[in-house]
Amino acid sequence: MTIKDKILFPFKNQAVDTPSDPRYLFNYRWIWKLAVLLLSGVALVPLIFITIVDYQVTQHAIESEFELRTTQVVSNTRRAISFFLSERKSALSYIVHDHTFKQLNDPERLSIILDNLKKSFGGGFVDIGVIDDAGRQRGYIGPYDLEGRDYSQQEWYKQVMEHGVYISDVFLGYRQVPHMIIAVKGDEKDGTFYILRTAIGIAPFENLLSDLEMGGKGDAFLINGKGILQTPSRNYGKVLDPILLAVPQYSPKTEILEGHSPNGRDLLVGYRFIDETPFILMIVKDKYELMKPWFKTRLNLIAFLAVSSTIILSVILAMATYMVRRMRLADEKRVMTLHEVEYANKMASIGRLAASVAHEINNPLAVINEKAGLIKDLFIYQKRYTEDPKLVGLVESILRCVKRAGIITKRLLNFARNLEATIEPINLKEVLGEVLSFLDKEAEHRSVTIMQDISDDIPLFESDRGKIQQIFLNIINNAFAAVNDGGHLDIRARLEGKTIFSITFEDDGCGIPKDDLHHVFEPFFSTKTKQGGTGLGLSITYNLVHELGGQITVSSEVGKGTRFTILLPLKMKSKEETDACSISG
């Protein structure tokens, strides 16, 4: 039996056109399907449900964790940038309050102030300039030639005029180098004003943003409200390029949103508007890269679900198949037993009827025998009608018929007597002759030739005469059903070693198809169901042979014939021995 047979119900062996078949009291296919469906449902649905819930909860937890981390990084970075700018703005404000326009117009003084700023605040300060109330730069210390430049038309100049302090976004300006400016307005006592302006390079921001530790191919940069990059980005353009992502809507706090890159990848975007500046800090992470460790875990989870589902399903299939198969075997055995009992009862009834008929006939037959015998005696012994050959012939004819009828009634009595189970020494030729005598007339009418070749060296064997008769009768009946009129049945018997003999019944009938050959001894298997066959004859024969400690095999070829071979022991084991054997075997 293959693994497939063990886990799948063998539907193909079910007959299809025998609705009266007792097996159809139960629909085993339906029971099997129901068992598999229910057990699979009960076992797999909770497993799949829990796995899906666990999947979603875990994924959500991981996503939340990444969002939280991004929020923290955005907030901390915003604080650092904000502090950087506010520190410089405060420094300029202090200088404006501490100096007059005239003092700041002194180049030497202005140079000292720039040096002190660079020393005190580290990087960032590129140059410093003082602009009068007409917008012209009166004093300038720095690497560019910007003294005397007119800024009155510049946007930042107007903003300083209006708000008193101004932090610009990044621009190229006259120097054609990306920078930003911080400008503070200073008021003079005479009502005039001036502006102290310093340029800040973007290098400190670049350093700050590039130092951030971020997973998932993270990218941190600043943009302005128009979506122009204020610092270079790894993935979304150079400084002063328009960013390829959507500009987020204003929010006073750190926000996280999900977006898509121009090439369609899912992104996790954290941003924060930096107060009192035109800057928006953005940290963008590739969601796929972030979730990579989770995908590996997810694969394990799916593999676990697949493996456990397969194991559960296999066990359920195997168990359902085993149970339903056992159930079917038990039912078949039960129905088979019922049929055997029915069969035995029928045989016993036939036996009683035969015995009764024989008895009722035997007595008048005995009287006829004696009366006819007396007539013959009178003719012969008293010589009254010795000369009349016709009368003597008539009497002899009566006596011959009586003898013939007597043989039939004795045969019936013998058959009835043998139905009762007894182990006795049996002459094979004799018992075979008795069985064949019942079929003599049919063989004669149908011109079926029966050839017997019984080896003389087979001794008397111990067995149950009634069972032997039934076995032979069933097999010969089958052969008679298979052969056409004028067919042949060869019966051969010979010794097979010291303790066993074989008897073969070979006919030249229609034969049994190869597919059916394995099933001929199964109960209810019949190709003659429509002609009234019960499918039990060979099954009962098989059981009887085994009860007698023998074996039966069959070989057949369609169109050529069938051969049944029975091996029987010469000496039967006692019931205790047989039971012990069957238990141990």
Add this chain to the structure above:
Amino acid sequence: MRVLLVDDEVEFVSTLAERLAIRGIEATYATTSAEALSCLESGDFDVAVLDVKMPKVGGLTLKKELEARRPGMKFIFLTGYGSEHDFKAISEHVGTDYYLVKPVDIDALIAKMEKIIKPERE
């Protein structure tokens, strides 16, 4: 050889007796067990041929009574009914050789009777 035939079928037993007589065998017949026992008063018999099934007293019981009265008497049983029970019971008493099923050939019956009273000849 004197033979006692006992069978409830009078037509059978009377004709059998007559046929034996024709063959020179002195045969007395009875149709009941009581009649059979009374036959003993007229003399001894070498062998009794008994029907197994008879009304009131059957062949086996009759055999015991006859044996009690005439210990050397031999018995042959005849029956029209070959049940396993009868077969076993009678086989124990006389062996299967002397248990015959009707109808029986008279020459075979005579041969059995001769054999049972003179077994040493074999």
